[in-house]
Amino acid sequence: MNFIKRGLLSVVRKKGKSIILFAVIFVLGNLIAGAISIQQATKSVENTIKTKLGSVATVEFDYESADKTGEFDFSNMTFLSVDQIKKIGEQPAVKYYDYSTTAYSSSKTVKRYEVEDAAIMGGMNQFQVKGIHYAPVLDFAEGKGKIVDGRIFNQEEIDKDQNVAIISDKLAEKNNLHVGDTMVFQTEVYAAEFSENGQLEVTDTRDFVLEIVGIFEQTAAKKEDNKDNKKEKDVQKMFMDTEYLNTIYTSAGVVNAENDFSSEAFLKANPELSEKDVPNDPMYTPIYVLKSPEDIETFKTDIKDLMPKNYIVKTTADEYDSIAAPIKSMSKLSSYVLIVSVIAAVLIIGLVVLLFLRDRKHELGIYLSLGERKGKVLGQVMLEVLIVSIVGITLSVFSGNYLARGVSDTLLQSQTEETSTNEQMFSSMGSYALQTDVTTEDVAEAYQVKLDSNYVLLFYGIGLGAIFLSTAIPLIYIVRLNPKKIMM
Amino acid sequence: MAILETKNVNYYYQDGDQRRYILKDTSVSFEKGKFYTILGQSGSGKTTFLSLISALDQPKEGEILYNNENIKQIGYEKYRRNDIGIIFQSYNLVPYLTAVENVLVPMSITDNSLPTDVKTVAYNLLDYIGLGKSKADRLVTMLSGGEQQRVAIARALATNVEIILADEPTGNLDEEMEQEIVTIFKKLAHEHDKCVIVVTHSNEIAQQSDQTFYLSKGSLVPHE
Numbered sequence: 001m002n003f004i005k006r007g008l009l010s011v012v013r014k015k016g017k018s019i020i021l022f023a024v025i026f027v028l029g030n031l032i033a034g035a036i037s038i039q040q041a042t043k044s045v046e047n048t049i050k051t052k053l054g055s056v057a058t059v060e061f062d063y064e065s066a067d068k069t070g071e072f073d074f075s076n077m078t079f080l081s082v083d084q085i086k087k088i089g090e091q092p093a094v095k096y097y098d099y100s101t102t103a104y105s106s107s108k109t110v111k112r113y114e115v116e117d118a119a120i121m122g123g124m125n126q127f128q129v130k131g132i133h134y135a136p137v138l139d140f141a142e143g144k145g146k147i148v149d150g151r152i153f154n155q156e157e158i159d160k161d162q163n164v165a166i167i168s169d170k171l172a173e174k175n176n177l178h179v180g181d182t183m184v185f186q187t188e189v190y191a192a193e194f195s196e197n198g199q200l201e202v203t204d205t206r207d208f209v210l211e212i213v214g215i216f217e218q219t220a221a222k223k224e225d226n227k228d229n230k231k232e233k234d235v236q237k238m239f240m241d242t243e244y245l246n247t248i249y250t251s252a253g254v255v256n257a258e259n260d261f262s263s264e265a266f267l268k269a270n271p272e273l274s275e276k277d278v279p280n281d282p283m284y285t286p287i288y289v290l291k292s293p294e295d296i297e298t299f300k301t302d303i304k305d306l307m308p309k310n311y312i313v314k315t316t317a318d319e320y321d322s323i324a325a326p327i328k329s330m331s332k333l334s335s336y337v338l339i340v341s342v343i344a345a346v347l348i349i350g351l352v353v354l355l356f357l358r359d360r361k362h363e364l365g366i367y368l369s370l371g372e373r374k375g376k377v378l379g380q381v382m383l384e385v386l387i388v389s390i391v392g393i394t395l396s397v398f399s400g401n402y403l404a405r406g407v408s409d410t411l412l413q414s415q416t417e418e419t420s421t422n423e424q425m426f427s428s429m430g431s432y433a434l435q436t437d438v439t440t441e442d443v444a445e446a447y448q449v450k451l452d453s454n455y456v457l458l459f460y461g462i463g464l465g466a467i468f469l470s471t472a473i474p475l476i477y478i479v480r481l482n483p484k485k486i487m488m
Numbered sequence: 489m490a491i492l493e494t495k496n497v498n499y500y501y502q503d504g505d506q507r508r509y510i511l512k513d514t515s516v517s518f519e520k521g522k523f524y525t526i527l528g529q530s531g532s533g534k535t536t537f538l539s540l541i542s543a544l545d546q547p548k549e550g551e552i553l554y555n556n557e558n559i560k561q562i563g564y565e566k567y568r569r570n571d572i573g574i575i576f577q578s579y580n581l582v583p584y585l586t587a588v589e590n591v592l593v594p595m596s597i598t599d600n601s602l603p604t605d606v607k608t609v610a611y612n613l614l615d616y617i618g619l620g621k622s623k624a625d626r627l628v629t630m631l632s633g634g635e636q637q638r639v640a641i642a643r644a645l646a647t648n649v650e651i652i653l654a655d656e657p658t659g660n661l662d663e664e665m666e667q668e669i670v671t672i673f674k675k676l677a678h679e680h681d682k683c684v685i686v687v688t689h690s691n692e693i694a695q696q697s698d699q700t701f702y703l704s705k706g707s708l709v710p711h712e
Binding site for chain 1 (some may be wrong): 535538539542544545565566567568569574576580581582583584585589592593594595596597598655
């Protein structure tokens with residue numbers, strides 16, 4: 001009849017007390033299990049969504065912080081130099097990078113692709129000509145599009161500023177263009193002021209020719225086509241998709257040459273302006289694709305000293321904060337519930353154990369008077385509590401998880417509806433590579449309360465830890481017991 | 489030869505600067521094979537004396553020797569575990585255990601070597617004390633007062649100790665049951681060579697013991 005057997009018999013034969021202790025542990029266990037389930041689920045959503053968002057970063061001028069006082073002289077603004085872009089690109093966290101420059105050109109022979117009857121650009125036949133340095137084209141490398149005909153650029157074409165182009169399949173289809181065909185675009189220089197009839201007159205123009213070497217298909221749009229999105233989101237998305245499908249990829253040198261021409265012609269037409277008023281330096285938007293989302297913070301720290309003043313790093317992960325608001329608030333709520341329920345568990349179970357111990361003072365005195373070591377008496381009590389706790393906690397693993405599913409579904413539904421109305425679907429970071437089509441609905445879809453080993457282990461750890469703590473405190477009572485006072 | 493001996497044992501309560509002595513310079517020795525009783529009025533210190541020789545409390549001064557070794561050196565807990573068996577007035581049995589399980593408790597606590605089949609030993613002890621197997625397997629709360637005290641005696645004997653100490657063991661029992669318990673004590677002393685020390689109010693029990701001590705004003709003196 002050692003202390004282990006005594007403990008087992010005590011649990012089995014003193015059913016009333018065991019049931020009370022079980023009920024207390026089960027109720028509190030459900031709270032803890034529910035809170036842990038929600039936390040685990042939100043954590044997994046964070047990882048999933050951040051991975052989905054990718055690990056793309058850009059470095060850009062922070063207008064907001066530079067012009068806090070409203071007195072910033074933008075003519076003295078420092079631009080990111082090619083050297084600085086390259087140095088940042090050499091960081092170990094960077095997988096590959098590109099820095100592109102853009103010109104808007106029109107064409108007399110190539111017509112814009114428009115979605116159905118939407119005249120979003122107000123009838124202007126303009127194209128975004130994107131001059132790139134990364135020959136495999138970063139947007140394609142990141143899965144935003146894929147070559148369906150022809151090829152991507154080779155590095156020699158990019159380095160030698162050749163007039164090569166990759167266009168979308170939609171644009172090609174609309175204009176009956178094929179690989180090997182040439183397209184003529186115009187760089188138009190506009191007057192500095194509106195004319196009397198309210199128009200900006202074209203003061204100069206020149207043509208440039210691009211040869212199609214490849215045709216791409218937009219890949220990200222396909223997924224969204226099947227989605228039942230809200231109307232305003234559809235319009236916004238349609239605009240972005242149309243812009244992307246009308247983008248002409250070419251070498252950066254071609255775009256720089258057209259921008260140079262544009263600046264010079266503008267200055268010529270407006271002799272009262274100086275070169276300072278019309279900066280001629282190419283303004284590059286660098287895009288850095290990092291090795292993994294975990295590298296984002298390291299990258300941010302590493303390049304702090306490499307950036308000019310007032311420049312900041314923006315990443316796709318920044319989007320997580322805005323689209324995952326419902327998840328974040330639920331994670332916060334579950335953290336509070338977890339803390340409160342652990343404290344409550346320690347206090348309540350501690351009190352229950354203490355009351356039971358006082359009730360068993362006589363029995364404990366008997367063991368001590370028979371010469372039982374105090375450690376074994378403590379062991380017996382601990383064992384009894386643990387047996388009941390393990391049963392209570394094991395049942396709570398399932399019921400708490402089930403409960404968490406119900407609670408989080410309700411919470412998520414109400415909060416998703418609230419957030420969706422204010423949601424910004426696209427990033428404001430300027431490049432398609434940094435735009436994300438991950439929405440709050442995607443976050444809600446990714447949210448799943450799972451019954452996995454991590455959750456079970458964490459719950460057992462926290463649950464049993466709280467029970468150990470709550471039992472250890474009342475055990476001081478046993479250490480202080482004086483068998484003479486109890487027995488005689 | 490004395491198996492248990494007290495030498496100049498003092499026990500007192502400190503009341504400010506004053507010491508209120510319960511036991512003063514108490515020196516007495518007990519031998520194996522004898523049945524001792526300790527008489528005294530209520531509050532005379534009988535229970536205190538028993539608590540000292542059972543190591544449930546410690547003397548303020550003096551020493552208690554078991555086989556010529558100070559029980560302090562043996563270790564109070566170890567001495568209780570291996571060298572004595574205690575019987576209380578209110579039985580003090582574990583309520584959720586059966587009679588035989590109660591007897592098995594000290595057998596799992598002691599360091600003394602016991603036969604391998606302790607359960608059979610426990611049943612035999614209960615049988616010897618007068619409790620058959622059917623009662624041995626009952627929860628102790630289902631037994632009468634006399635039966636519970638028999639379980640307590642069997643428990644005290646379970647670890648094969650040489651000294652049995654009892655505090656008013658028949659205080660809650662009727663006369664017939666009292667006599668049965670005393671007979672057991674006499675048998676334990678005379679037939680099994682145990683040293684049985686019983687604290688009691690009862691002159692009837694005292695008359696049946698081999699030697700009686702009377703405790704008065706802190707002194708324990710042989711009673712004629």
